Amino acid sequence: MLAYLVRRLIGGATVMVLVSIFVFGLFFVLPADPARLACGKSCTPELMAEIRHTLELDIPLPAQYFRFVKGIVSGRTYLAGSEAQLDCAAPCLGYSYQTDELVTNLLKDRAPATLSIAFGASILWLLIGLSSGIVSALRRATWIDKFSQGAALAGASLQIYFVGLVLQFFLVDKLGWLSSPGYVSPNDYPMEWAQGMILPWLTLGFLLSAIYARLTRAGMIEVMSEDYIRTARAKGLTSRSVNFKHVMRAAITPIITVFGLDLGQLLGGAVITEYVFNIPGLGKLATEAVSNVDLPVIVGTVLVAAVFIVMANIVVDLVYMILDPKVRLA
Amino acid sequence: MTAILQVKDLKVHFQTDDGLVKAVDGVSFEIEAGKTLGIVGESGSGKSVTSLAIMGLHKGSRAAVSGEILIDGVDVNQATEAEVNKLRGKSMAMIFQDSLAALHPFFKVGDQIAEAYQVHNKVSKKAAQQVAVEMLGRVGIPNPTQRMEDFPHQFSGGMRQRVMIAMSLSCNPKLLIADEPTTALDVTVQAQILDLLRDLQREFGSSILMITHDLGVVAEIADDVLLMYAGKAIERGTVRELLKTPEHPYAWGLLTSIPKLTGATDSELLAIPGTPPSLITLPSGCSFSPRCSYKNRSKVDCESAMPELAGVKSNSSHLVSCHLSETDRVAIFKSEIAPKL
Amino acid sequence: MTPLLKVTDLTKHFPSKNNKIFGKREFVHAVDNVSFELNVGETLGLVGESGCGKSTTGRLITKLIPTTSGSIEFEGREISKMKASEFKELRPQIQMIFQDPYASLNPRHTVGTIIATPLKIHGINPGVDVKKQVQELLEIVGLNPEHYNRYPHEFSGGQRQRIGIARALALKPKLIIADEPVSALDVSIQAQILNLLQSLQSDFNLSFIFIAHDLAVVKHFAQRVAVMYAGNIVEVSDHVSLYASPKHPYTKALMSAVPSADPDASGARERIRLSGDIPNPIDPPTGCRFRSRCWKAQDICATKPPLLQIGKSMVACHFPEN
Numbered sequence: 001m002l003a004y005l006v007r008r009l010i011g012g013a014t015v016m017v018l019v020s021i022f023v024f025g026l027f028f029v030l031p032a033d034p035a036r037l038a039c040g041k042s043c044t045p046e047l048m049a050e051i052r053h054t055l056e057l058d059i060p061l062p063a064q065y066f067r068f069v070k071g072i073v074s075g076r077t078y079l080a081g082s083e084a085q086l087d088c089a090a091p092c093l094g095y096s097y098q099t100d101e102l103v104t105n106l107l108k109d110r111a112p113a114t115l116s117i118a119f120g121a122s123i124l125w126l127l128i129g130l131s132s133g134i135v136s137a138l139r140r141a142t143w144i145d146k147f148s149q150g151a152a153l154a155g156a157s158l159q160i161y162f163v164g165l166v167l168q169f170f171l172v173d174k175l176g177w178l179s180s181p182g183y184v185s186p187n188d189y190p191m192e193w194a195q196g197m198i199l200p201w202l203t204l205g206f207l208l209s210a211i212y213a214r215l216t217r218a219g220m221i222e223v224m225s226e227d228y229i230r231t232a233r234a235k236g237l238t239s240r241s242v243n244f245k246h247v248m249r250a251a252i253t254p255i256i257t258v259f260g261l262d263l264g265q266l267l268g269g270a271v272i273t274e275y276v277f278n279i280p281g282l283g284k285l286a287t288e289a290v291s292n293v294d295l296p297v298i299v300g301t302v303l304v305a306a307v308f309i310v311m312a313n314i315v316v317d318l319v320y321m322i323l324d325p326k327v328r329l330a
Numbered sequence: 331m332t333a334i335l336q337v338k339d340l341k342v343h344f345q346t347d348d349g350l351v352k353a354v355d356g357v358s359f360e361i362e363a364g365k366t367l368g369i370v371g372e373s374g375s376g377k378s379v380t381s382l383a384i385m386g387l388h389k390g391s392r393a394a395v396s397g398e399i400l401i402d403g404v405d406v407n408q409a410t411e412a413e414v415n416k417l418r419g420k421s422m423a424m425i426f427q428d429s430l431a432a433l434h435p436f437f438k439v440g441d442q443i444a445e446a447y448q449v450h451n452k453v454s455k456k457a458a459q460q461v462a463v464e465m466l467g468r469v470g471i472p473n474p475t476q477r478m479e480d481f482p483h484q485f486s487g488g489m490r491q492r493v494m495i496a497m498s499l500s501c502n503p504k505l506l507i508a509d510e511p512t513t514a515l516d517v518t519v520q521a522q523i524l525d526l527l528r529d530l531q532r533e534f535g536s537s538i539l540m541i542t543h544d545l546g547v548v549a550e551i552a553d554d555v556l557l558m559y560a561g562k563a564i565e566r567g568t569v570r571e572l573l574k575t576p577e578h579p580y581a582w583g584l585l586t587s588i589p590k591l592t593g594a595t596d597s598e599l600l601a602i603p604g605t606p607p608s609l610i611t612l613p614s615g616c617s618f619s620p621r622c623s624y625k626n627r628s629k630v631d632c633e634s635a636m637p638e639l640a641g642v643k644s645n646s647s648h649l650v651s652c653h654l655s656e657t658d659r660v661a662i663f664k665s666e667i668a669p670k671l
Numbered sequence: 672m673t674p675l676l677k678v679t680d681l682t683k684h685f686p687s688k689n690n691k692i693f694g695k696r697e698f699v700h701a702v703d704n705v706s707f708e709l710n711v712g713e714t715l716g717l718v719g720e721s722g723c724g725k726s727t728t729g730r731l732i733t734k735l736i737p738t739t740s741g742s743i744e745f746e747g748r749e750i751s752k753m754k755a756s757e758f759k760e761l762r763p764q765i766q767m768i769f770q771d772p773y774a775s776l777n778p779r780h781t782v783g784t785i786i787a788t789p790l791k792i793h794g795i796n797p798g799v800d801v802k803k804q805v806q807e808l809l810e811i812v813g814l815n816p817e818h819y820n821r822y823p824h825e826f827s828g829g830q831r832q833r834i835g836i837a838r839a840l841a842l843k844p845k846l847i848i849a850d851e852p853v854s855a856l857d858v859s860i861q862a863q864i865l866n867l868l869q870s871l872q873s874d875f876n877l878s879f880i881f882i883a884h885d886l887a888v889v890k891h892f893a894q895r896v897a898v899m900y901a902g903n904i905v906e907v908s909d910h911v912s913l914y915a916s917p918k919h920p921y922t923k924a925l926m927s928a929v930p931s932a933d934p935d936a937s938g939a940r941e942r943i944r945l946s947g948d949i950p951n952p953i954d955p956p957t958g959c960r961f962r963s964r965c966w967k968a969q970d971i972c973a974t975k976p977p978l979l980q981i982g983k984s985m986v987a988c989h990f991p992e993n
Contacts, residue, residue: 227431234385235446235497236419239411249436325436325481372857486948487721516720516884518945521928525944543858546930570934587862589891591914591929592936598869599891601862605827621859671933 012310019306023299024065034295038097094296103300113183114281117200118266124205133216155210164203164276181277200277219251253323257316264312268305333360334504334537340397342379349610353379355561366538368552374606376561377541381507385424386414420450423498427510429490433482439493440478447500465496488519509541524550560607560617567648577642577650577659579622582667628653673747674708675878681705681741683727699952701727703902714879716893723899725882729848733767763793763842770851772831776823782834783819789841808837829860850882886929890914898922901950901960908984918986921961
């Protein structure tokens with residue numbers, strides 16, 4: 001188990017290095033010259049050269065990458081020795097070209113909004129998805145199954161921006177049941193935080209629960225036809241205990257896997273949701289950075305998203321090992 | 331002798347897109363206490379469907395089951411799910427061919443056995459675990475206390491079938507239904523399992539319903555045999571009657587078509603021509619008639635009707651469903667079949 | 672006379688699935704030092720329980736998997752180390768019939784295509800109408816030639832096995848490796864296929880390696896039988912003496928475990944019940960691999976057992992039966 005974990009962590013670290021090389025390479029593949037971007041409108045060749053020096057763009061590429069990585073690991077000092085010396089503590093991802101803020105500070109500011117969306121929505125979609133999937137599987141071919149299947153099909157085929165805007169139009173603008181979506185700190189204004197989050201939660205929760213409902217239904221129906229379920233019935237167990245102990249135990253494993261991966265992806269930034277509801281999260285930060293060609297911020301958001309996805313994969317595999325004895329021992 | 335299980339005119343029909351499949355069509359038999367009945371037939375003969383019907387496991391499926399299945403004074407077919415649940419595991423238990431598929435892959439075998447015990451006995455989990463250890467030891471699994479903690483895939487095929495047997499016997503059922511329990515096993519392991527079943531039967535006094543396609547297994551373990559073909563019982567008798575003096579041409583065909591380990595070998599096998607019929611469009615009359623090499627010897631038109639399952643001579647225990655007259659059957663058996671056995 | 676097939680010290684070790692990146696690499700000893708000969712027109716049966724290496728041996732001979740060591744001579748030519756390009760001309764002469772007629776036929780191809788494909792690949796009789804050849808083959812194996820355009824699922828299990836046989840026959844092979852050809856079939860169909868194989872053998876002077884776990888089927892079909900246990904051949908004998916007087920204790924135990932359909936016979940014969948399971952193929956016992964379960968085993972059995980000729984049998988045992 002421990003050896004496996006170590007192996008997976010080494011693998012994850014390798015992936016992170018490759019991702020960082022790839023995004024770092026963006027600096028030089030993109031037609032945009034960072035120094036030119038940072039230089040602004042009234043740019044002179046002298047100023048440009050100075051910025052180049054400040055941003056350490058005047059040294060060879062591998063050395064730049066090395067300093068970048070070193071910055072993440074142990075911090076970095078720009079213009080060392082000069083009076084304009086800038087200390088950037090580890091993990092240093094540089095400064096935004098747009099706002100001159102530390103990228104890490106930007107990420108720290110934006111992360112809570114994304115976390116709020118991700119955790120709230122995931123609880124919602126797990127609850128709705130699992131329960132409607134279970135009911136569908138147990139009441140197969142009844143009206144309740146058909147209804148929930150229909151809703152799931154709708155959910156799977158609609159898009160966040162469409163559903164989000166429709167819900168906002170009716171629930172906020174027309175009926176006034178909800179206040180406008182937005183983000184405030186839950187520490188300071190818990191009620192307002194929840195009110196602002198309801199719409200993103202509902203939208204994301206509804207759409208993703210569709211996938212989970214279908215997954216749960218299909219998984220349970222498949223497990224129900226397994227020989228070991230027949231054995232469980234042959235023991236004299238009640239159908240309740242057959243369904244909720246024997247069937248669920250086997251059907252839940254793949255669902256947990258998908259859930260971990262979905263959550264990991266969402267934690268890196270719910271791009272469309274944040275954009276639609278104007279929530280200042282990591283996804284919004286990424287879209288802003290892309291439209292401004294704010295390269296350090298782009299690199300920062302991509303790395304954070306990659307960390308979440310890699311971590312989610314490792315966690316999912318570990319959980320899978322705990323859930324499936326066959327994997328555990330192989 | 332008292333019958334533990336009585337099955338009367340059992341029919342199991344499945345409605346499919348291609349038509350009505352008459353998987354079991356009017357089968358009757360009974361099993362006496364402590365005895366073993368072998369149901370023999372090839373795939374599609376209805377033997378497994380019969381065993382699932384006895385356990386009431388067609389409930390909730392698309393199968394239409396009719397007839398009486400009496401065990402412990404309850405008609406399984408009429409009983410509610412809750413009533414059948416009281417019988418399952420306690421009055422009757424079942425073991426299956428594929429023990430890897432039949433045990434839950436995610437639960438420890440000890441817990442699976444303990445669960446089977448706890449369903450019918452109000453005891454603590456710990457006490458049930460103790461029963462599981464005893465049962466594992468009783469079926470010949472070394473180090474039962476440690477092996478309790480293992481999962482099904484960690485056992486060899488033979489040991490896993492022992493786990494199934496331990497689980498099925500944990501509540502000391504009156505009837506054990508064994509659906510091809512040794513078919514997936516190697517022959518030396520099969521011998522171990524058959525020995526074990528015989529020993530346990532003596533100890534627990536259970537009756538066994540052995541479903542198999544293997545006449546050798548039947549000879550080893552059964553007292554009585556029911557031969558099925560295309561959903562119907564076509565011959566019934568003691569194991570000696572069926573294997574030494576079979577009456578049905580299909581039984582003759584089975585016995586002469588299997589290669590034997592002893593005796594001469596060079597002769598060609600007497601294969602039964604053709605293939606088993608489709609259960610949707612059964613041949614008219616006797617369902618074996620299209621493959622029967624002796625139907626031209628019959629004085630009755632074999633395609634006119636399915637023959638009744640009737641007693642051979644005055645002997646009521648040996649029944650056969652064949653249009654050939656008794657004298658013809660005796661003559662054919664003597665001249666053509668017996669020399670090949 | 673050179674035998675059609677001569678197998679000497681054939682060995683196959685698979686890397687274990689549990690191998691770790693660091694630490695000792697483990698190997699599954701699937702087949703170890705297996706040697707036998709097969710003459711033209713003869714059938715050699717390979718029997719044994721699951722995991723004994725009989726199927727692996729068949730796959731090695733057809734070069735479906737590479738050998739670890741040892742030699743396979745086909746008509747005096749060493750084939751085990753041949754490159755695929757060299758072996759191509761011999762491939763038609765060694766054909767295989769599989770256990771599962773469902774899995775070994777492509778469900779999306781018609782029977783005609785399935786049987787014609789080997790003909791086309793190997794360019795056999797290019798001038799002759801392929802369809803006509805296929806229809807002849809269908810007739811030979813007892814299928815209706817009109818069913819040329821049907822798909823595998825339209826046939827029963829026994830008929831599908833006939834299709835597999837027709838495909839193997841298409842290239843006019845000299846040697847057929849039949850791996851459990853009847854074990855997936857119902858009893859009444861088994862006999863039909865065995866009879867078919869027997870008549871094909873005499874019509875086309877075929878040689879067979881007949882792999883099966885069912886001892887009675889092997890006894891019926893093979894003239895000589897090799898009994899395998901845990902990757903080794905423990906005894907080779909002609910089919911009559913092997914069954915009448917087994918020399919290796921394992922053979923004896925195996926025979927006694929087969930249930931007989933004769934209720935008189937089952938009571939009369941000697942019963943030997945082996946305890947335990949077959950040994951772990953990653954770390955098999957030294958010397959005689961059967962010694963861990965053998966009632967005759969003594970200290971000397973930890974050394975390689977001598978190969979003894981007793982009557983018509985070759986047996987690898989320190990204490991053979993008489």
